[in-house]
Amino acid sequence: MLLIKCPFCGERDEIEFRCGGESHIQRPASDVSDETWGAYLFARENPRGVHFERWVHHAGCRQWFNLARDTVTHEIRSVYPITAPRRGPSQ
Amino acid sequence: MAGYPARATVKEYSAFRLLVEGLRGHTGWKPTWRAVEPKPRYDVVIIGGGGHGLATAYYLAKNHGVRNVAVLERGWIGQGNTGRNTTVIRSNYYYPESIALFDMSVKLYEGLSRELNYNVMFSPRGMVIAGHSRHDMELMNRWAGAMQAYGVDVGLISADEVKRRVPALDTKNKRWPVWGGFTQGRAGTARHDAVVWGYAHAADRLGVDIIQNCEVTDFRKASNGHVVGVETSKGVITADKVVISVAGSSSLLAERAGFRLPITSYALQAFVSEPVKPVLDVVSWSLATGIYVSQSDKGGLVFGGPLDLYNSYAQRGNFPTAIHAVGALAEQYPSFGRVRILRQWAGLVDVVHDSSPILDETPVPGLYINCGWGTGGFKAIPAGGWVMAHHIATGKPHDIGKPFNRKRFENGRLIDEAAGAGIAH
Numbered sequence: 001m002l003l004i005k006c007p008f009c010g011e012r013d014e015i016e017f018r019c020g021g022e023s024h025i026q027r028p029a030s031d032v033s034d035e036t037w038g039a040y041l042f043a044r045e046n047p048r049g050v051h052f053e054r055w056v057h058h059a060g061c062r063q064w065f066n067l068a069r070d071t072v073t074h075e076i077r078s079v080y081p082i083t084a085p086r087r088g089p090s091q
Numbered sequence: 092m093a094g095y096p097a098r099a100t101v102k103e104y105s106a107f108r109l110l111v112e113g114l115r116g117h118t119g120w121k122p123t124w125r126a127v128e129p130k131p132r133y134d135v136v137i138i139g140g141g142g143h144g145l146a147t148a149y150y151l152a153k154n155h156g157v158r159n160v161a162v163l164e165r166g167w168i169g170q171g172n173t174g175r176n177t178t179v180i181r182s183n184y185y186y187p188e189s190i191a192l193f194d195m196s197v198k199l200y201e202g203l204s205r206e207l208n209y210n211v212m213f214s215p216r217g218m219v220i221a222g223h224s225r226h227d228m229e230l231m232n233r234w235a236g237a238m239q240a241y242g243v244d245v246g247l248i249s250a251d252e253v254k255r256r257v258p259a260l261d262t263k264n265k266r267w268p269v270w271g272g273f274t275q276g277r278a279g280t281a282r283h284d285a286v287v288w289g290y291a292h293a294a295d296r297l298g299v300d301i302i303q304n305c306e307v308t309d310f311r312k313a314s315n316g317h318v319v320g321v322e323t324s325k326g327v328i329t330a331d332k333v334v335i336s337v338a339g340s341s342s343l344l345a346e347r348a349g350f351r352l353p354i355t356s357y358a359l360q361a362f363v364s365e366p367v368k369p370v371l372d373v374v375s376w377s378l379a380t381g382i383y384v385s386q387s388d389k390g391g392l393v394f395g396g397p398l399d400l401y402n403s404y405a406q407r408g409n410f411p412t413a414i415h416a417v418g419a420l421a422e423q424y425p426s427f428g429r430v431r432i433l434r435q436w437a438g439l440v441d442v443v444h445d446s447s448p449i450l451d452e453t454p455v456p457g458l459y460i461n462c463g464w465g466t467g468g469f470k471a472i473p474a475g476g477w478v479m480a481h482h483i484a485t486g487k488p489h490d491i492g493k494p495f496n497r498k499r500f501e502n503g504r505l506i507d508e509a510a511g512a513g514i515a516h
Binding site: 035 | 354
C-alpha cells in the first residue's frame, strides 16, 4: 500500500489516486515521420528502477502532479508539480 | 546429447512404461530434459524459457528441422509467468485477426498432450461470462455475433442457465445481479507447469539445449548492425538469429539492443485457496468486477482480477488490488467467502496499447521479438511458438502472425482488443 503525498492535500492512501503513466512526453511537430509520431504515441520508457510519472488525486482535490517512483520497490523518491521538469534521482 | 537420440522414436511416457517402471521400482526414468552447459554457437538462441520461448524452440525443431537451438532462462523453467498465470485457455476475442490466432492456439492445445507425449491436463470445461446490466448484455450480444461469424463456439445464455452452470454464483446479488451470460464451450484450463515442462521435454528430445540460470546481459552485433550473439552470465554465445521472448522484461532487453517498445510492465495478481470438494466445473468470469475463477484438479479455487494499474517490476502485487479481487469473489460467490487463501503472487505482464501481441522482427537485423501478450499469454503459447518459429525459419511472417507486426504503431492499423473484447485494462 502506497502512502502518496499529494502536493495539495498531504499524505493520503493510494486508493484515492490514479496513475496517468509516463510523464514528460514531448509532442513533436506535426510534420514528422510516421515513425516519430508512432513513437510519440506509443513507445514508453518502462524502466526497471526510477520512473517519472503523472498521478491525479482522483478522490481528493482532483489535481495532477508528478512523482518519481521506483518500479521494483515502489518507493516514492520525489513529488513535484505537473509543469516542473524531472525532479529526483536519475535512472 | 548423452544418452538421447536426436529424434525421439519411442514414446517415453505411456501406461506400459508406467507399468514396467512400477515393477522395477521406478529406477529407469530419465530427467525430463537434460541439464547442459551452453555450446559456443547456435543457429538460433531464444531468450526466455517460458511457454512461448520453449514452444518456439520446439516448433523450430519439429516443423522446420532447425535443431541447433538454445533456450536461455534467467531462473528456472516454470518460475516466471508460465507458472504464475491462472491457466485459462479461450479464444473468444473480437477481431478476425485475434480469433484466427487464439483459435489456432486452442486447437493446438486440444492435441498438445499427444503431440508432446506429456500430459498437460488440458480440460476444455467451458467458460461462463456473467453480464450484470442491460449494457453488459448488449456488449456480449455484439461480441457473440462477431465471434460466431468467424466460427468460434460462443453463445448467449439466460440468467437461469448461468445459475445452473455456476451454482456458487449469487445471480440475485443486489449489487451485481446477473442478467445473463456468454459462453465458450471449448474454453478451459491446463496445468501451466506441465505446458512448459512438456515443451521442454519434447524440444530437448529433438536436440534443443535448455539452459537454466543463464541471464542474458547484452547483445553482440557485427559492424553492419546484425546481431551475432548474446552475452550471458555463462559467457558469450554466438548465434545467427536471436529471439526475445521475455514478457514483462521485454523493454529491458529492447533497450540493451537499442530500440524502444510500446510496452508497459504491470503486475497481475493471482490467488489460490485451500483445496475444497468440487464446487465449480467451468471457468467463471464476471464482466462487472473482472474476477475470474476456476477450480484446479487439486480442489483449490484459482482466481484473479484486474491489473495493478501502475508500472511495476515487483512480482508481488499491491494490497488494494488484492482486496478488490478477494472482496469481489466473496461477494459474488458467498459460499467462497469463508474459504481460506493459501497463496497470492503476481506475474509481470507486458501490456500494449491495443492489448494485442507483437510477433515480429526488430530494428536490429537477426533479432526477433515475441511480446505484448499482456494478461493473456498462457492461452496463446502453442500459436505464439508456431508463428514465431515459422517467421524465424522461413524469414517471412506466418499468415496468422502477420497482422501482429510492429508497424501497426506507425500506420495505425491497431487490433484494438482492449476496446473490442472488453479486456479490462
